[in-house]
Amino acid sequence: MNHPMLILAVLCVALAIHYVSQKQLLAKGWKSDDAKPIINRLLINGTTLLVFSIFAFIAYRYPYGLFGILIFIEGAVCFAFARKLSRKK
Numbered sequence: 001m002n003h004p005m006l007i008l009a010v011l012c013v014a015l016a017i018h019y020v021s022q023k024q025l026l027a028k029g030w031k032s033d034d035a036k037p038i039i040n041r042l043l044i045n046g047t048t049l050l051v052f053s054i055f056a057f058i059a060y061r062y063p064y065g066l067f068g069i070l071i072f073i074e075g076a077v078c079f080a081f082a083r084k085l086s087r088k089k
Contacts, residue, residue: 004063011067015074018045022081029085039082046078 022042029038049071056068 008063008066011070015070018074019077022078026081026085030088035085035088039085042078042082042085046075046082049075049078 022045025038025042029035029042032038053068053072053075056064056071060068
């Protein structure tokens with residue numbers, strides 16, 4: 001296994017773990033009376049991931065473009081979770 005493929009495998013595992021933790025945060029927010037701290041945490045996580053994805057896109061050499069796409073998707077999922085939680089009634 002070459003170096004970029006190893007990094008890609010580790011990144012995929014890390015993003016899967018991150019997704020599960022964000023899903024647990026969303027479930028915790030649904031049960032909470034005041035979900036504002038959880039929404040803020042989701043927004044901070046999403047913003048951080050989007051900044052990392054932009055840096056990966058800027059260094060657009062193989063395989064950083066693919067890394068940037070995966071990180072961007074995960075950041076968008078964090079924003080979607082935060083939006084879903086903010087619309088809780």
